[in-house]
Amino acid sequence: xxxxxxxxxxxxxxxxxxxxxxxxxxxxxxxxxxxxxxxxxxxxxxxxxxxxxxxxxxxxxxxxxxxxxxxxxxxxxxxxxxxxxxxxxxxxxxxxxxxxxxxxxxxxxxxxxxxxxxxxxxxxxxxxxxxxxxxxxxxxxxxxxxxxxxxxxxxxxxxxxxxxxxxxxxxxxxxxxxxxxxxxxxxxxxxxxxxxxxxxxxxxxxxxxxxxxxxxxxxxxxxxxxxxxxxxxxxxxxxxxxxxxxxxxxxxxxxxxxxxxxxxxxxxxxxxxxxxxxxxxxxxxxxxxxxxxxxxxxxxxxxxxxxxxxxxxxxxxxxxxxxxxxxxxxxxxxxxxxxxxxxxxxxxxxxxxxxxxxxxxxxxxxxxxxxxxxxxxxxxxxxxxxxxxxxxxxxxxxxxxxxxxxxxxxxxxxxxxxxxxxxxxxxxxxxxxxxxxxxxxxxxxxxxxxxxxxxxxxxxxxxxxxxxxxxxxxxxxxxxxxxxxxxxxxxxxxxxxxxxxx
Numbered sequence: 039x040x041x042x043x044x045x046x047x048x049x050x051x052x053x054x055x056x057x058x059x060x061x062x063x064x065x066x067x068x069x070x071x072x073x074x075x076x077x078x079x080x081x082x083x084x085x086x087x088x089x090x091x092x093x094x095x096x097x098x099x100x101x102x103x104x105x106x107x108x109x110x111x112x113x114x115x116x117x118x119x120x121x122x123x124x125x126x127x128x129x130x131x132x133x134x135x136x137x138x139x140x141x142x143x144x145x146x147x148x149x150x151x152x153x154x155x156x157x158x159x160x161x162x163x164x165x166x167x168x169x170x171x172x173x174x175x176x177x178x179x180x181x182x183x184x185x186x187x188x189x190x191x192x193x194x195x196x197x198x199x200x201x202x203x204x205x206x207x208x209x210x211x212x213x214x215x216x217x218x219x220x221x222x223x224x225x226x227x228x229x230x231x232x233x234x235x236x237x238x239x240x241x242x243x244x245x246x247x248x249x250x251x252x253x254x255x256x257x258x259x260x261x262x263x264x265x266x267x268x269x270x271x272x273x274x275x276x277x278x279x280x281x282x283x284x285x286x287x288x289x290x291x292x293x294x295x296x297x298x299x300x301x302x303x304x305x306x307x308x309x310x311x312x313x314x315x316x317x318x319x320x321x322x323x324x325x326x327x328x329x330x331x332x333x334x335x336x337x338x339x340x341x342x343x344x345x346x347x348x349x350x351x352x353x354x355x356x357x358x359x360x361x362x363x364x365x366x367x368x369x370x371x372x373x374x375x376x377x378x379x380x381x382x383x384x385x386x387x388x389x390x391x392x393x394x395x396x397x398x399x400x401x402x403x404x405x406x407x408x409x410x411x412x413x414x415x416x417x418x419x420x421x422x423x424x425x426x427x428x429x430x431x432x433x434x435x436x437x438x439x440x441x442x443x444x445x446x447x448x449x450x451x452x453x454x455x456x457x458x459x460x461x462x463x464x465x466x467x468x469x470x471x472x473x474x475x476x477x478x479x480x481x482x483x484x485x486x487x488x489x490x491x492x493x494x495x496x497x498x499x500x501x502x503x504x505x506x507x508x509x510x511x512x513x514x515x516x517x518x519x520x521x522x523x524x525x526x527x528x529x530x531x532x533x534x535x536x537x538x539x540x
Contacts, residue, residue: 044362044363046363046398046399046404047398047399048202048365048369048370050369051201051370053201055201056199057184057199057200057201058083058085058198058199058200059083059084059085059172059198059199059200059201060077060082060083060084060200060201060202061073061074061077061082061083061084061085061200061201061202061203061204061396061399062084062085062086062087062186062198062200062202062203062204063084063085063086063087063203063204063206064086064087064178064186064203064204064205064206064207064343065086065087065088065103065205065206065207065208065339065375066086066087066088066101066102066103066162066173067088067102067103067104067105067106067206067208067375067385067388068102068103068105068106068375068385068388068389069103069206069208069374069375069385069387069388069389069391069392070086070088070103070204070206070374070375070388070392071086071101071102071103071162071165071166071392072388072389072390072392072393073204073206073374073392073393073395073396074086074166074169074171074204074392075165075166075169075171076392076393076396076397077396077399077400078169078170078171079169080396080397080400080401081400082400084170084171084172085171085172085173085174085198085200086166086171086172086173086174087173087174087175087176087177087178087188088101088103088173088174088175089175089176089177089178089189089190089191091177091210093210093211093224093225093227093228094213094220094221095224095227095228097227097228097231099155099159099231100155100156100159100160101159101162101163101173101175102155102158102159102162103208104208104209104376104385105385106155106158106159106162107155107159108226108227108228108230108231109226109385110385111154111155111158112151112155112230113226113230113250113251113254113417114417115147115150115151115154116147116151116230116254116258117250117253117254117257117417119142119147119254119257119258120253120254120255120256120257120258120419121257123140123142123257123258123259124257124419126140127456127458128452128456128459131455131456131457132455141259142258142259144232144234144235144236144258145233145234145235147258148230148231148232148233151230152230152231174188174190174198175190175191176188176189176190176196177189177190178198178343179342179343179344179347180343180344180345180347180348180350181197181344181347182347182348183347183348183349183368183370183371184199184200184201184370185197185198185199186198186200186203186344201370202370202371202372202399203348203370203371203372204371204372204373204374204392204395205340205343205345205350205359205366205371205372205373205374205377206373206374206375206377206388206392207338207339207340207343207375207377208338208339208375208376208377209336209337209338209339209376209377209383210227210336210337210339211225211226211227211332211333211334211335211336211337212332212334212335212336212337213225213332213334214242214299214332214334216299216300216301216302217301217302217303218301218302218303218304218310219299219302219332221302221304222302222303222304222310222330223242223302223330223331223332224329224330224331224332225331225332225333226247226251226331226333229251229331232329235260236255236260236328236329236331237260237261237327237328237329238260238261238262238326238327238328238329239252239255239260239261239262239263239327239328239329239330239331240262240263240264240265240312240325240327240329240330240331241255241262241263241264241265241331241333242264242265242299242330242331242332242333242334243264243265243266243332243333243334243335244264244266244267244268244269244270244271244272244295245271245272245333245334245335246271246274246416246418247333248264248266248331248333248334249264249270249271249282249283249286249416249418250416250417250418251331251333252264252286252291253286253291253417253418253419254417256286256289256290256291256419257419262290262291262292263291263292263293263294263325263327264286264291264292264293264294264295265293265294265295265297265299265312265314266293266294266295266296266297267295267296267297267298267317268295268296270282270283271416273428274416274422274424274428275424275428275429275430275480275482276428276429276430277429277467278422278424278465278482278484281420281463281465281484282416282418282420282422282484284463285418285419285420285460285463286418286419288460288463289419294314295317296316296317296318297314297315297316297317297323298314298315298317299312299313299314300313300314300315300322301313302330305326309326309327309328310326310327310328310329310330311324311325311326311327312324312325312326312327312330336376336383337357338356338357338358338359338376338377339377340352340357340358340359340377341357345359348368348371349367349368350366350367350368350371351366351367353379356379357377358377358378358379358380359373359377359378359379360379361373361378361379363398363406363407364378364391364395364407372395374388374391374392374395375387375388375391375392376388378391381409382409382412382414384412384414386412387407387409387412390407391407394406394407395407408500410426411425411426411496411499411500412425413425413481413492413493413495413496414492415488415489415492417489420463420464420484420485420486421484421485421486421487421488421489422482422483422484422488423481423482423483423488423489423491423492423493424480424481424482424483424492425480425481425492425495425496425499426469426478426479426480426481426499427469427479427480428480428482429443429467429469429480429482431480432469432471432479432480436471436473436479440471440472440473441469441470441471441472441479442469442470442472442476442505442528442529442530443467443468443469443470443528443529443530444467444468444470444505444525444526444527444528445465445466445467445468445525445527445528445529445535446465446466446467446521446524446525446527446535446536446537447461447462447463447464447465447535447536447537448464448465448466448485448518448521448537449461449462449464449537450464450485450486450518451516452486462536463484464484464485464486464518465482465483465484465485465535466482466483466484466485466521466522466525467480467482467525468480468481468482468505468508468522468525469481469482470504470505475504475506476504476505476506477502477503477504477505478498478499478503478504478505478508479499481495481496481499481522483495483518483521483522485518486518487518491518491519491522494519495519495522508522508523508525509523509524509525509526511523521537
């Protein structure tokens, strides 16, 4: 929508009134904390509450939300642990004399990761205090459009009134509606703090969370299977998704698809029996595992916070909140992060949206959040970085005849001396709009350090870079990133995208 005549500030009510706070943020994740601190910096009286309801397995954590405690941070550290293990296979080729039977210690990695998370929890509390943001370790429920009731762990209650609210409650992992799922299964809420090694693991789901968890578990030495109903990485570029699946199979991760789990049972020896229906044959199949991890998506945490009492509209299917520039249908109630309808569920998106919102409310900014050119990375065993449109979405948006795809396979120099490292598994492509001076509208890279590489190119895409600018940029040799500046073969040409030489 046009923002020229948009009323950015809900000014239908006076700023002063019988309020305890100018702004109260419900949710202490990355987005909620960013918004609350920014508003406090701008001179407003701000409160924020956060309360973690334990997972079905009893896991709970401190301030900071999903990313810090059970998401991006521990995931990346476990992924790094797996990468180090993989690098040990290369080390001998590079001259390092290592014993053959190197073992991984799950408890040590878990302890290091949890200690780091604990330090972040403490730092967030300290930072809120330094910014004069009042923190409540309590669960919030709306009483009316300007009032919430807070309940702490001891069931003590208090009511808070605020001029404005920001809802930033995020989401929690879904469980399938099958016998034994909640009783015996775990999710990403639990995997990073398991006291004992997970052993033989079944990961149910085809999301990026599912594939990332399966990847680092395999890299740490466990027997891993992935059960998927249909395609992998729905919503991502499907050519890349298929290549990721192929690579994971190549390194020994088993895929069970198409399949749907039907029940989980626990044996007397504490092992778990998973049963599922093979969607191809319609037969019921069973197998025994030590751990079953569900990663089938997330539910928005909106159903138990009294949004109906506040008059906030919620999508009936997803439980997410429709907004215009983060504003709900109630003018003084806003929402950010994973609970927004049809917006990316990514930590940096929530952080930026929270900061931008605070600046619009209290600093005369008119800068809206850009939800299109959002860079992201998937930390599967072979990493994937992307920014802008997938090839499928670009075709839908601009028409197949109006786009071109420049692409190339490549093999990192570091891999070329390692015979066990495969050819033609690393890949990059850029998608351009032929009607807009070949402006780059999609960037995709599959290979080592994909996230680090994508971040830099995302700046160029945000600035409107064209194919000519990409190809006229001198690459840094020898690096993986230089492959992006050397793309010359288009899919429409029909020429091979495989590459020889250095």
